Amino acid sequence: MNDWAIATYGLTKRFEGHIAVNEIDLKIKSGEVYGLIGPNGAGKTTLIRMLAAAEEPTKGEIYINGDRLLRDDSNPLQKKRLGYLPDDFPLYDDLTVWDYLEYFARLYNLNPSVRRRRLQEVLELVQLENKRKSIISTLSRGMKQRLSLARTIIHEPILLLLDEPVSGLDPLARQQFRQIIKILQEAGMTILISSHVLSDLAELCTSVGIMELGFLVESASLSELYQRLSRQQIILGTLGKMEILQQALRQNAFVETWEMMPERDRLKVNFTGEKQDCADLLRSLILADIPLTEFHCIQEDLETIFLKLGHQQAS
Amino acid sequence: MKQNIQVFQRSSSLWEKFLDLNPQLFREIQGRLKTRNVVISAAISVITQFMITICCLGELPQSDPKQLLGIQYGRYAMGSGYNPAYTKDMLGEWVINWQLLWLDLFMALSMVSIFTLLIVGTYMLIADTVKEESRGTLNFIRLTPQSADSIFLGKILGVPILLYVAILLLLPLHTISGLGAHIPLTLIMGFDGVIVASCAFCYSLALLWSLMNLGLSGFKPWLASGLVGSVLLLLTVTVFNNSNLISNGTWDWLFLFNPTLVLAYLIDATYLSLDKIDFLSVENLKELLFYGQALWTKASFGIGFILFNFSVWTYWCWSVLRRRFHNPDRTLFSKTQSYWITAWFVVIGLGFTLQNNKSYSATDNFIFLQMCLCMLGLALIAALSPHRQTLYDWARYRHQTHENGNILWKELVFGENSPSVIAVAINMAIAVIYIAPSIFLILEPKDRYILWGFVLSGFSILLYALVAQLVLTLKTRKRAIWSAISVINLIIIPPLCLGFADVIPKKEPLLWLFSFLPTVATEYATLSTVMLAILGQVVAASLIGLQMTRKLKQAGRSETKMLFDRNQAISS
Numbered sequence: 001m002n003d004w005a006i007a008t009y010g011l012t013k014r015f016e017g018h019i020a021v022n023e024i025d026l027k028i029k030s031g032e033v034y035g036l037i038g039p040n041g042a043g044k045t046t047l048i049r050m051l052a053a054a055e056e057p058t059k060g061e062i063y064i065n066g067d068r069l070l071r072d073d074s075n076p077l078q079k080k081r082l083g084y085l086p087d088d089f090p091l092y093d094d095l096t097v098w099d100y101l102e103y104f105a106r107l108y109n110l111n112p113s114v115r116r117r118r119l120q121e122v123l124e125l126v127q128l129e130n131k132r133k134s135i136i137s138t139l140s141r142g143m144k145q146r147l148s149l150a151r152t153i154i155h156e157p158i159l160l161l162l163d164e165p166v167s168g169l170d171p172l173a174r175q176q177f178r179q180i181i182k183i184l185q186e187a188g189m190t191i192l193i194s195s196h197v198l199s200d201l202a203e204l205c206t207s208v209g210i211m212e213l214g215f216l217v218e219s220a221s222l223s224e225l226y227q228r229l230s231r232q233q234i235i236l237g238t239l240g241k242m243e244i245l246q247q248a249l250r251q252n253a254f255v256e257t258w259e260m261m262p263e264r265d266r267l268k269v270n271f272t273g274e275k276q277d278c279a280d281l282l283r284s285l286i287l288a289d290i291p292l293t294e295f296h297c298i299q300e301d302l303e304t305i306f307l308k309l310g311h312q313q314a315s
Numbered sequence: 316m317k318q319n320i321q322v323f324q325r326s327s328s329l330w331e332k333f334l335d336l337n338p339q340l341f342r343e344i345q346g347r348l349k350t351r352n353v354v355i356s357a358a359i360s361v362i363t364q365f366m367i368t369i370c371c372l373g374e375l376p377q378s379d380p381k382q383l384l385g386i387q388y389g390r391y392a393m394g395s396g397y398n399p400a401y402t403k404d405m406l407g408e409w410v411i412n413w414q415l416l417w418l419d420l421f422m423a424l425s426m427v428s429i430f431t432l433l434i435v436g437t438y439m440l441i442a443d444t445v446k447e448e449s450r451g452t453l454n455f456i457r458l459t460p461q462s463a464d465s466i467f468l469g470k471i472l473g474v475p476i477l478l479y480v481a482i483l484l485l486l487p488l489h490t491i492s493g494l495g496a497h498i499p500l501t502l503i504m505g506f507d508g509v510i511v512a513s514c515a516f517c518y519s520l521a522l523l524w525s526l527m528n529l530g531l532s533g534f535k536p537w538l539a540s541g542l543v544g545s546v547l548l549l550l551t552v553t554v555f556n557n558s559n560l561i562s563n564g565t566w567d568w569l570f571l572f573n574p575t576l577v578l579a580y581l582i583d584a585t586y587l588s589l590d591k592i593d594f595l596s597v598e599n600l601k602e603l604l605f606y607g608q609a610l611w612t613k614a615s616f617g618i619g620f621i622l623f624n625f626s627v628w629t630y631w632c633w634s635v636l637r638r639r640f641h642n643p644d645r646t647l648f649s650k651t652q653s654y655w656i657t658a659w660f661v662v663i664g665l666g667f668t669l670q671n672n673k674s675y676s677a678t679d680n681f682i683f684l685q686m687c688l689c690m691l692g693l694a695l696i697a698a699l700s701p702h703r704q705t706l707y708d709w710a711r712y713r714h715q716t717h718e719n720g721n722i723l724w725k726e727l728v729f730g731e732n733s734p735s736v737i738a739v740a741i742n743m744a745i746a747v748i749y750i751a752p753s754i755f756l757i758l759e760p761k762d763r764y765i766l767w768g769f770v771l772s773g774f775s776i777l778l779y780a781l782v783a784q785l786v787l788t789l790k791t792r793k794r795a796i797w798s799a800i801s802v803i804n805l806i807i808i809p810p811l812c813l814g815f816a817d818v819i820p821k822k823e824p825l826l827w828l829f830s831f832l833p834t835v836a837t838e839y840a841t842l843s844t845v846m847l848a849i850l851g852q853v854v855a856a857s858l859i860g861l862q863m864t865r866k867l868k869q870a871g872r873s874e875t876k877m878l879f880d881r882n883q884a885i886s887s
């Protein structure tokens with residue numbers, strides 16, 4: 001049990017009249033970046049809040065690195081291991097960036113000797129050094145978000161819980177954010193991210209969990225998920241007649257179906273074969289004298305997989 | 316500003332170490348202790364002292380070498396009466412009662428400190444905490460490894476820091492004037508100790524108040540400080556102008572929550588004649604008894620007991636605070652806490668009830684105690700009853716979540732989230748069982764009907780607890796308010812109806828036995844009538860109890876169905 005960074009057993013949260021999180025057995029290995037996706041109202045925030053001890057579970061147990069998580073004074077050590085960035089990151093508007101971080105460094109009992117250095121470090125990491133003297137209320141949303149992230153990691157937690165950390169950021173800021181996450185992962189943190197930006201998650205995560213109506217319907221490593229749920233596709237373009245190309249495709253056993261692309265001279269083929277079969281297909285098409293302009297293998301991305309699962313909105 | 320603090324910090328590493336101990340205090344000081352603010356509060360403090368001194372000095376005779384003004388009267392002349400005439404001694408100097416002047420100064424400064432500390436301090440603390448709670452920043456602090464103690468201590472010491480600065484600047488003049496009035500230094504320090512204790516109590520209560528989810532956040536600080544202010548004013552006004560305040564009743568307990576009471580000892584130590592100072596006399600205070608013991612005859616005992624009283628209630632506030640901080644969604648008290656609080660309440664309350672053996676006042680005291688107990692009961696109902704969802708979850712999951720979930724009685728007596736009824740019953744039983752022997756020992760046989768009053772009102776409270784809990788399981792939105800309304804109706808309407816219908820307790824005691832204060836009728840009721848009333852209440856309680864059990868079971872079932880539907884939706 002000790003090798004799980006997070007392990008939950010039968011974790012359940014009910015609100016008035018409905019179940020937000022239902023009997024979830026979540027297991028996350030140390031060092032993983034785990035992406036949590038799901039439609040609005042699926043219960044992601046509720047789950048993360050419970051993992052951060054910000055919400056009391058109705059039922060079920062949470063173990064962080066093998067220790068039971070409880071909501072009282074009894075576990076200051078465990079609280080030092082956790083870093084939680086909520087989706088609404090409230091801040092003290094009257095403090096400066098530096099004072100704010102120092103306050104939290106003190107709350108987390110950081111040694112006075114390392115405090116200064118650590119503050120410097122995290123400010124550098126989130127690129128707010130030049131704002132250290134600014135009052136928080138004067139920061140932009142993205143800066144506030146980065147400041148919140150800095151607060152979340154100030155005490156060097158080994159488990160990060162990030163709830164929609166990139167919502168509201170511009171593409172450049174998102175790019176920077178991904179960079180930071182990668183640095184943190186290299187530093188050995190286990191990170192749980194919930195996000196609606198699936199392309200980000202696809203780039204960052206090692207594992208993905210899909211929530212729906214309070215259930216964890218899928219939880220697997222990213223490669224496994226691709227292997228299981230994503231199909232190989234080939235984009236084909238020709239100068240010649242479409243019918244001839246289609247004729248040739250029909251002969252191949254690995255070609256399942258295809259659809260016309262909007263440009264009329266291109267096809268998207270769902271292909272079940274391996275790399276070798278792909279090469280064989282290309283050779284056969286060329287041997288059949290078809291004037292190919294494009295032959296392009298792609299994988300279905302996370303977004304398509306997610307849409308394909310046809311999830312239901314909680315309502 | 317920032318520079319300022321840093322200079323401050325570097326100048327003493329002790330200060331630095333102290334701040335390192337409590338991050339919350341550090342944050343409050345950092346946010347508030349700015350030069351400008353300190354200067355303002357210091358100025359206010361100095362101006363206040365100046366004004367008070369001027370007021371006192373205004374009573375002195377004017378220098379009048381040509382004797383134009385005639386005879387001058389004033390408070391500080393030597394002589395009896397309130398405004399005697401000033402006289403001159405053989406050297407032609409005015410004879411002035413300097414001691415009285417010092418005492419007046421001392422009293423005025425004490426009053427100002429007590430009122431500002433309690434009222435303004437309470438306001439500041441509540442406003443600050445409510446703001447943090449509504450902004451959501453308190454949730455972050457909850458997630459840090461700091462204990463509730465350290466956070467709240469930091470808040471109590473830090474939020475009113477400017478107020479403390481102002482009061483500290485009052486302290487020198489306060490002490491000097493006390494010494495000038497010939498009050499022993501130990502007594503002055505004892506008095507200061509009592510003020511500190513009263514602040515500790517009041518501030519803990521304030522924090523507790525600000526952490527309750529009552530849904531009136533903006534209004535909270537005003538309400539609380541207004542309440543503190545009016546109670547304090549009332550208690551202080553009665554202590555002044557009333558040298559025979561102590562009436563040997565249970566309500567004398569209330570005065571122990573007023574730090575100004577201690578001034579009686581301080582005034583006594585000056586040996587000034589009391590006709591000039593309208594204040595509670597020590598002679599009267601000495602008559603106050605606790606379990607028949609005169610504890611207030613000596614200043615040390617008296618102050619000691621007042622400190623003890625404050626500490627007990629501060630301790631319990633603090634223990635509820637700790638619980639509240641970490642579990643803001645749970646009921647205010649845990650069941651175990653409620654037993655302790657009731658026990659302390661009854662032990663101290665009964666102490667003040669047993670004042671003397673004069674039978675008529677003893678029965679009055681018992682009736683008053685019973686009313687207090689009813690109030691406590693209502694408070695316990697509010698503090699112990701879980702709401703609908705919690706209750707349903709408990710009913711559904713108790714076998715899985717709680718260690719002793721399978722032992723129903725343990726759950727009901729000690730468990731979290733379980734219905735409050737049994738716990739309320741136990742609290743009432745603790746009270747009645749503790750009080751009953753003294754009723755038999757102290758009261759004459761003809762007055763022992765009081766006991767039935769206690770028993771019946773215990774059952775009434777139980778009934779209210781059931782009704783409250785039942786209403787809390789309804790599906791309406793504002794069920795806390797509905798539940799309060801129904802209990803209040805149960806309290807008010809029966810006596811009103813009986814009153815309108817001309818049913819007098821003397822003639823028809825049975826009906827009155829079901830009211831909030833059954834004691835009005837127990838005097839006239841026969842034993843069998845009382846038994847009938849108890850039986851009636853037990854039957855009513857069981858009916859409501861059954862109804863609630865049925866509802867809980869039904870809820871469990873429908874939730875299972877909901878789960879099943881969801882599973883279907885997912886798998887389809």
Ligand SMILES: Nc1ncnc2c1ncn2[C@@H]1O[C@H](COP(=O)(O)OP(=O)(O)OP(=O)(O)O)[C@@H](O)[C@H]1O
Binds near residue numbers: 015020039043046047
């Ligand atoms: N405090 C609350 N009281 C009542 N219901 C709540 C509360 N918080 C969340 N819920 C409900 O719980 C369900 C799950 O909410 P949650 O915020 O966890 O969803 P989410 O997956 O984070 O959604 P989103 O993607 O929109 O952030 C929702 O149906 C929501 O209405």
Ligand SMILES: [Mg+2]
Binds near residue numbers: 044045046087163
């Ligand atoms: Mg969410």
